[in-house]
Amino acid sequence: MPIEVCHLTHCYSEGSAFRTVALDDVSFRIDDGEFVGVIGHTGSGKSTLVQHLNGLLRPSSGQVLINGEDLNGEHVNRRALRQRIGLVFQYPEYQLFEETVAKDIAFGPKNQGLSADEIAERVRYAMDCVHLDYDKYAERSPFELSGGQMRRVAIAGVLAMRPSVLILDEPTAGLDPRGRDKILSMLEELHARENTTILMVSHSMDDMARLATRLIVMSEGKIVVEGTPREIFAREDMMTSIGLDVPDAARLCARLRTMGYNLPADLFRPEELKEQLLRLWKEGSAC
Amino acid sequence: MKSDSRVQLNDVSYSYEEQAAPALSGVSALIQPGEFVAVLGHNGSGKSTMAKLLNALFVPTEGNVVVCGYNTREEKLVWEIRQRAGMIFQNPDNQIVATVVKEDVAFGLENLGVPTEEMIPRIESALSAVRMSAYADKAPHMLSGGQKQRVAIAGILAMEPSVIIADEATAMLDPSGRKEVLETIRTLNRQKGITVVWITHFMEEAALADRVLVVTDGQIKLSGTPAEVFDRVEEMREMHLDVPHMTALAGELREAGMPLRPGILTVEELAEEVERLCPLKSAT
Amino acid sequence: MLNNITMGQYYPVDSRVHRLDPRIKLILTIVFIVIVFIARTFLGYAVILAFVYLASRLANVPFRMLLRGLKPLRLIIILTFLLNLLFTTGETLWLEFWIVRITKEGFMQAAFYSLRLVFLVIGTSLLTLTTSPVSLADAIEILLTPLKKIHFPAHELAMMMTIALRFIPTLLEETDKIMKAQMARGADFESGNLISRAKAMVPLLVPLFVSAFRRAGDLAMAMESRCYHGGDGRTRLRVLKITKNDWIACGVMAVLLALIILEGIFL
Secondary structure, three states, X not given: OOEEEXXXXXXXXXXXXXXXEEEEEEEEEEOOOOEEEEEXXXXXXXXXXXXXXXOOOOOOXXXXXXXXXXXXXXXXXHHHHHHOEEEEOOOHHHHOOOOOHHHHHHHHHHHOOOOHHHHHHXXXXXXXXXXXXXXXXXXXXXXXXXXXXXXXXXXXXXXXXXXXXXXXXXXXXXXXXXXXXXXXXXXXXXXXXXXXXXXXXXXXXXXXXXXXXXXXXEEOOEEEEEEOHHXXXXXXXXXXXXXXXXXXXXXXXXXXXXXXXOOOOOOOOHHHHXXXXXXXHHHHHHO | OHHHOOEEEEEEEEOOOOOOOOOXXXXXXXXXXXXXXXXXXXXXXXXXXXXHHHOOOOOXXXXXXXXXXXXXXXXXXXXXXXXXXXXEOOOHHXXXXXXXXXXXXXXXXXXXXXXXHHHHHHHHHHHHHOOOHHHOOOOHHHOOHHHHHHHHHHHHHOOOOOEEEEEOOOOOOOHHHHHHHHHHHHHHHHHHXXXXXXXXXXXXXXXXXOEEEEEEOOEXXXXXXXXHHHOOHHHHHXXXXXXXXXXXXXXXXXXXXXXXXXXXXXXXXXXXXXHHHOOOHHHO | OOOOOOOOOOOOOOOHHHHOOHHHHHHHHHHHHHHHHHOOOHHHHHHHHHHHHHHHHHOOOOHHHHHHOOHHHHHHHHXXXXXXXXXXXXXXXXXXXXXXXXXXXXXXXXHHHHHHHHHHHHHHHHHHHHOOHHHHHXXXXXXXXXXXXXXXXXXXXXXXXXXXXXXXXXXXXXHHHHHHHHHHOOOOOOOOOHHHHHHHOHHHHHHHHHHHHHHHHHHHHXXXXXXXXXXXXXXXXXXXXXXXXXXXXXXXXXXXXXXXXXXXXXX
């Protein structure tokens, strides 16, 4: 189910003195099975963009096409389309409300009008996806869990709707390294095993370097550049100019290259760099 | 009181009543005046409990916490301690009381009973120290997360503390907000000599401290300079903590035989070592 | 966006009325209410109307802003008018059909009582339009301070008001966020009958309450760590000072009061 965004513009407080343009003529396309990362500062329009992909906001102009259908078209069943696109907000644990984990996860499927059996199965499936043991956690209150666990329950609540596309806004914000790792490996697995299309908004270049197959860089409501992590992270100057960092490995690579070392320009993973540095060292000690 | 602005924890344990396992057990530490100490640990390690003990929000179950010469056990000293050891919390929204920035900075001073004429210059200098003077008359909900945290810092600063304790003050901020807040605190540490206890789970932030205390399961497991602590990559990983990427990479290179010096934390440091070990051919 | 909502109905411009000490304004508003109640004739009302109009000009507040305050109360005002019109017994018959009798006296009384309501609303609107909620909280605290002797929590009340004002925008933003998050999970807040709509609010209200409690806990701790220990021995950044302006306002109100009292005696 490809998503296509065409010339999307969004203004807040249209027609008043407070009018601000949050998205300015944004166009891109996401194909099935991609893992797309959206990077940008707070206020770059990322969160506004994400809400458009789920039809929670109406464009000031432009279109969002889901599987070729205009999400805001006149004869479109928006609720049905919306259910195919799972949206996980920032700090999603703040939306939990049920007495038990299982009931909370069942909220989405219930709204889809599924049968009790089907719902029960969906809950098990979703808990499995987020690595929460059904027998241990299903009947617990979500409010007793740790922050990282609560977040996984919230993500399960979206996965239980079996979306074809999963969109996450800052899924690791505020978590400690352990909680972050769990979320990331869960997403990695979901992408590999279920071939779910994923779009993730994040500030963390390390998260992006680890997971994304393609990056979209945003600044001031516009897309600055799009490409593979390899292409993007090789352009440290461009990234710094809009106030974004690149992963440390990419910075080291760039630095060594300016010093005159013979290295490929597009390294951004520590493993790759390790190989190259060992090669340099062996060559150096050989002569 | 400048003579004794040390923070001491002597064999401190703390248990929340409802829980059987203590959140902290047998922790001892001495923080010197003017030091910037990072306390690194994951959630539930006991690091936040430690912060609250330093501000007399909690009183130890066992042992003693002595802040600037005052023991937190003595109830009547509580306000003295809180004035000298100010605290910033994690959620920027939940620690701003007033509807206007400068009035929030005034909050602590009002509580201390500082006369109004004296308040005004103190508020002005506190706001200028965190570079928020331009926002003095703004409503807090219009500010970014980093700005709100800087207002919170100004509120503490106006009380003229010797120690600032930050309990994961950057956890909810974006990278630029995080940088902003950390820079502010580092400047205050260097220029005004304020002791900083920086509680965090970001290793990048701990790497900038004078000293790092690693807390896990309610105990201090490692202590030393960032270089000393992070070089113990394996131990850190076992505790589910990150180490700086360059330290980890250096560790792996060392394992593969490259004789890198210990204590590499930054890109620049590793680049220098590479230059030393693999001299450029054109230069020879 | 929720950033530009105005608090209460405060109309943020600068004027002599805005600059009045909130305590004085609060007291004068109470005096004004008394004046409205003791006025007995339409002539008195004409004087009051003139006063209100001039005050609104002086406050730089458009008169229609004052009238806007009547909107939520329009039903009560119309009802007051109709009830008095229909159920007042009088002699000069104007109109009669079926069981309805409309008399001149009935009409006069109906007009009088509904105008009284209008003046009360306009008078208090003038206060809230020209005084920020925070200053009002201040004024209430100081005016209620004598009641502390009988253990009335004046300071706590004002502190509660300030905190509530501080957190209204935060909670509004949060409501918007949670609502959207639940909509993304297929929640429907818009359709259905009253009961199903009320039920649909649960996924919104529970997280909102949970969050409000968490915030309250955090805030209490932050306030304690900043040495908050109630109102005793507290100083304030904002000190209220009575200026010449305030005395003038008091004088004007005294004149109005005298006029209305004289009107009651001689007319």
